[in-house]
Amino acid sequence: MTKPSDTALTVEAQTAAPAVASFRDRAFLLGHIADTLRFYAPNVYDPSGGFFHYFRDDGSIYNAHSRHLVSSCRYVFNYAMAYRETGEAQHLDYARHGLQFLRDVHWDPQLEGYDWEIDWRDGQKRTLDATRHCYGLAFVLLAYAHAAMAGIEEAKPMIAATFELMEHRFWDGAAGLYADEASADWEVSSYRGQNANMHTTEALLAAYEATGHLVYLDRAERVASNITLRQARLSQGLVWEHFHADWSVDWDYNKEDSTNIFRPWGFQPGHQTEWAKLLLILERHRPLPWLLPRAIELFDAAMMHAWDNDHGGLYYGFGPDYTVCDHDKYFWVQAETFATAALLGKRTGNERFWDWYDEIWRYSWKHFVDHRYGAWYRILTCDNRKYSDEKSPAGKTDYHTMGACYEVLNALPGRGMAPIVGREEEHANVSANGTDGAA
DSSP, rough: OOOOTTTTOHHHHHHHOOSSHHHSSSHHHHHHHEEEEEHHTTOOOOOOSOOOOOEEHHHHHHHSSSHHHHHHHHHHHHHHHHHHOOOOOHHHHHHHHHHHHHIIIEEEEEEEEOOOOOOOOOOTTEEEEOOOEEEHHHHHHHHHHHHHTOOOGGGGGHHHHHHHHHHHHHHEETEEEOOOOOOOTTOOOOEEEEEHHHHHHHHHHHHHHHHHHHHHHHHHHHHIIIIIIIIITTTTTTTOOOETTTSSBBBTTTTTOTOOOOSSSSSSSSHHHHHHHHHHHHHSSSOOOOOOHHHHHHHHHHHHBBBBBTSOOOOOOOOTSSSSSEEEEHHHHHHHHHHHHHHHHHOOHHHHHHHHHHHHHHHHOOOOOOOTSSSSSEEEOOTBSOOOOOEEEEEEETHHHHHHHHHHHSSSSOOOOOOOOOOOSSSSOOOTTTTTTTT
C-alpha cells in the first residue's frame, strides 16, 4: 500500500465535521444515507449498462471501463434498500438497471457462472477475470433477495437459481460449509475461507426474509454455527480467515500480506463484529440460546484487541498473539461495528453497547465521513491520514456504511423495514443437499 506523504493532512484538518446532536436520531441516519447516495448520483449511472465503479474523493470517475462483480451486486442492494425506504421511483429503476447488467453481462451462459471482473466499452463485454468466487455468488444472491423485497418480480426466481448454483458448485456437505474459489470452468481450489461463508450467511438470511422459505434459514444457521462455534474452537475462540481443504486452520496463508483486500492474514476485528451482527439477525428469526452470548463474545474481543486508544477507531487486524498486525483503519470495520453495537444495545438493554456505538460514530464522523463531497473515505493510516484520493474503488459502493445505517434504524424506536417473510413465492421448489448432516 502506498505510504502517505509526510505533508498529508489529517481528515480533521481538511474539513471540519459539523456538530451532531445525537447519532441515535433517525433523521440523522436517514440524512446520512441520502448524503451518501448524493455523492454517487451525478456520475454513477452508465446508460450503456450497469454503473461506474471507481470514484475519486470529488465524485469524478477514474476508471470508466472496469466492472467488478461485487460492486455490481452491491449497487443493486443500495438502490433496492433506498427504494424500500423512500419509495422514490428512480431508486427502483436503478436497482432494476443494475440487476439487468448482473444477469445479462456478468453472467456467462456457456460456463454458467458470473464473471468476477470485466471490461465494458460501448456496450461490449471483455472478460478480465472469470474466476468463480463463492464470495461473489453470495453477493449475487444478496442482490436478488433485496431486489425481490423491493418488488422486482424478475428477481424472485433468481434467488432459488443462485442458491442451487452455489449448492452444486461450492457446498461441502460433509463440512457443512462452502468452498471458496473455482476456475472459470468450475475446478474448485483447495483454499477454504470463512469470508465467503460469512457473506453467504448474510445472503441466506436475506433470501429467507424475501421468500419465507426455511431452507435458507436452516442453511444460514448451519453455516453460522459451524464457523462461529466449531471452527472458532480451532482458533482461540475467534473467527480465523483461512483454512486448508479439510477445514483445519491455515495459520500461514497470506502471512506476508495482511492488507490483502479479500484474504488478509490475521484475525479481522471487523469480521468478529460482522459475525456478531449476523448472529443477532439470525436470532430474530430463530431465537437459539447460544446466539446472543456468542455475539457478545465476538464483539467484546474485537473491541478489546483492536480499539486504538490513542487515535480512535478499530485497527484492521491482529495476530494470534493479539498484537496488531495492520494498524490501518478501514471504513467498513467501523461501520459494521457501530451497527453491531446498536443491535447489541437494543437486544440487551445494556448502555455500554450504545456507548460504543456513539464512540465509533464520533470517530467515524470526524475522520472517515467526507463532509465536503459526501460518502466515506476507504482507508486511513493509524493516525487518520488518507492514502490517496481514491474514495470508492472496486467493491466499495458504500454498501457497508449505508447497510449499517439501515440496521441501526431497525434497532431504534419507530418504523423499520420489515422483512417479507412467509409470502408465497413462484419458486417454492428449492432443494438443500446435505443439510441433514451434523453441524
